[in-house]
Amino acid sequence: MVALVLAGAWGLLLAAGHLRGELPVLERLEATLTDFRLLLRGERQPAGAVAIVAIDDATVQRAGRFPVPRAVLADLLSAIASHEPAVTALDVLLVDEGPADEDRELAEALAGSPTVIAGAAVFEEMAQTTPGEGPLAGVPVAARLLLPRQSFLDRASLGIVNVATDRNGTPRFVPMLFRTSDRLEISLPLRAAASALGEEPVLGDGALRLGERRIATDIGYRLPLAFFGGRGTIPTFSAADLLDGTVAPEALRGQVVVVGATVTGGGDVFPTPFDPVLPGVEVIATAVSHLIAGDALVRDRNVRRIDAAIAVVLPMVLVALIGWRRNVIGIAAVGAVLTVWAIGNVAAFDTGYWLSAAVPLAAAAPPALIYGAAQLLQGRQRATFFETQSAMLQRIQAAGLSQWLARDPDFLSEPVRQDAAVVFVDLSGFTGLSETLGPVATRELLDSFYDLVDREVTACHGAVTSFMGDGAMILFGLPEPTAGDAANAAECAVRLCLRLREWLDRRGETRIGFKLGAHFGSVVASRLGRGSNQQIATTGDTVNVASRLMEFAKENGAELAVSEDLLREAGRTTFDRGTLDGPAGAHLRGRAGTLSVWLWRPARQNQSA
Incomplete structure (x- = not known):
């Protein structure tokens, strides 16, 4: 009970x-499961009420530049108007002033047929929503709006073009409403659909109405997106063909025509389950089709x-x-x-x-x-429990994980893949030195080195997974990954550089040096071996890269090489105790391509240099 x-x-x-x-972590998992269900459902044909006129490579080549001149946009809108569409939605921001004659020509073209032009909402770094329980609760609140020039707004309707994406950049929703401190605007898809249906949108109880149509929306009047397929699933026509007069008149008649850029390198693309580079204009067209045909997902x-x-x-x-x-x-x-x-x-x-x-x-x-x-x-006896823990602790070689194994003897009995930070440290020139020191002095030097490394790693909440002769591998992210793993690894790497330099100076040792490499990414952690000989092993490209970064540091006269991935996760504050140079394109041994790497040197080293 x-x-x-x-x-x-x-x-x-x-x-x-x-x-x-208010469950953002679960929303990320939901996004992945939604992609799976969309793929399982398969591609579907849209209802046929929407068409796209694409400003593609051929159009840009014909116009001579991108963005295309406003005179070309004016000609394009006039050509579309001649096909008698239900409404034209222009997914192009017309914020800045252009040549006076071209702006005048474009304004006249906008008045040639029902047209909706795009504005954009600008949000602070942390997007806000309208609080409370009223009809506008959850509506995104923008810091400001980027609006088209007034001469264009006098001849066309306004619609805000923003979409809501998940952490991977996939559009999941199109907000139907946007707020600022002093105004409320509707989205471009909703404005276009309302114009095509001849109805004004009405806010309801968690839904929108267009005449007799009830449009189910999620929190904050967000319309869920269900992509029909990859690019081109919605009928698409090149703007160049339309300007050349090769598009049949009936192709656009009575349609909602969405005009937007699909030119290569234009940047307005989104990853979706069916297409990793779906043009933004097709996302907008998908939302318009949902509103008109009522085939959106109901959430x-x-x-x-x-x-x-x-x-x-x-x-x-x-x-x-x-x-x-x-x-x-x-x-x-x-x-x-x-x-x-x-x-x-x-x-x-x-x-x-x-x-x-x-x-x-x-x-x-x-x-x-x-x-x-x-x-x-429930049936296990206490004596058996302690016996299992004792045997496990005797077999494990990663001492930094023994406390965790005492609580969970089955830790890593199955391999796991997770993000972690890896730091390698190694003494340079130690092999040659050990040949002259003798076994007792060599052991004393290594014991002092191991003790220093272990203290600094423990202070930074890491784990030494293995000591390898005159070096060590350090892991941040086991037994459980945390948001501070990268920052702890950066702190540990910098502290090791400073402490090892003090250690060598204190011993008066000039015949050896040290080098470190630090990287952040995906690793596979597992327990290897059987019976009485088991150890924790961490493998993967992240481990290999961290090891190779030590070589890159040595080749460039530095003591620490840090990958761009770790620097981005950890931030720069930790490295303020010295100078951070980069990024440099590193060709690491055994790895294709280049990796962005930063070299860190302590302040004293830079001053002496």
Whole structure:
């Protein structure tokens, strides 16, 4: 009963956050699962109410430059108007002043047929939304709007062209409304659809209405996007062909014509499940098609309520099944429930209802796993537990991880892939020196080196995974990755440079030096070996690059080489105790291409140089 109550409480906590749209970590997982479901659903044909006129490579070549002159835009709009579209949506920002005659010509062309022109919202680094529970709750609040020139606005309607992307840059929503401190504007897709249907949009209870049409929207009146396919899925015509008169008149008649750039190198592209470089104009056209045809994914307040109910019920059902049968029958029952839920979720998505996959999984997995693990561990005796830990600690070679293994003897029994920071440190010239020192002095020197490294690594919350003769490999990110791993690695690398220099000076040792390399990226951590001979091993390109960076530091007369990836994650503050030079394109041994690398030197070294 305690497990059931706790499982329900955990699900209720996630459900409350989901209803308010306050689970950004789960939204990232949801984005990945949504891409999978879109690919599973496959490409689909749009309803046929929208066409794209692309300012493509041929158009730019014909015009002679990009952005194309406004006189060319004027000719293009006039040519589109002759085809009698329902409305033309111009996905081009006309903010700056152009030549007076061209601006005048473009303004006249805008008045030739119903036209919507683009404005853009400019947000602060941390985007804000309208707080509270009113009808505008969740609407994005812009710092300011970039608006077309007034001479153009006098002859056309305005629509804001921004889209909402996830962390990977994939457009997930198109906000229908935008706010500033003193005005409220609607999006370009909504303005174009409203003009084509001859209806003014009306705010409803978590939805928009265009006449008799109810358009379900998510929090903040965001329209979910369901991409039809790759570029060209929506009928697309070259602006050059339209200007040359080779496009059939019926191709655009009665359509919403979206005009935008698809020119190579134009920059207005987005990664999507079907196309890694989908033009932005096709994203806008997709939203317009959803509004007119009503084929968008439905993710509104009611759908979120269903998600919330599943998030509470599913973990309680799984815990109840585990408590009912602690054997194969119970596991099979849990698997059957999860299978039925997954099939239902995919089926709902296929019919256009975007039920969350991430929230129920996050709600169900921890209680089920924790309760299941508690059931499995219940019969073990304390003496056996301590015996297992003792044997494990004797086998492990990465001393910095022994405390974690004491709590979790099964740590890394299965390999894991995760982001981590890796630092290598090595003494230069030590091999030649050891031949003259003798075994006792060599051991004393290495013991002092190991002790220094271990102290600094422990102070920076890292783990020495192995000492290799006169060097060491240091890892930040095990047993669990944290947001500060890169910063801790940078701090450790700088402190090692300073302490090792002091150490050598104190010993009066001028025959050896040292070098360090630091990198951040994906690693694979696992436990290798069997029986009484096991060790923690960390492998992958990140490890190899960090090791090669030591060579790059030595070749360039520096003591520390840092990759661009680690510098970006850690920030520059740690390196203010010296000089950071770069970036340099490094050709690392055994690796194709170049890597951006920065060289750090302590202040004293730079002054003496």
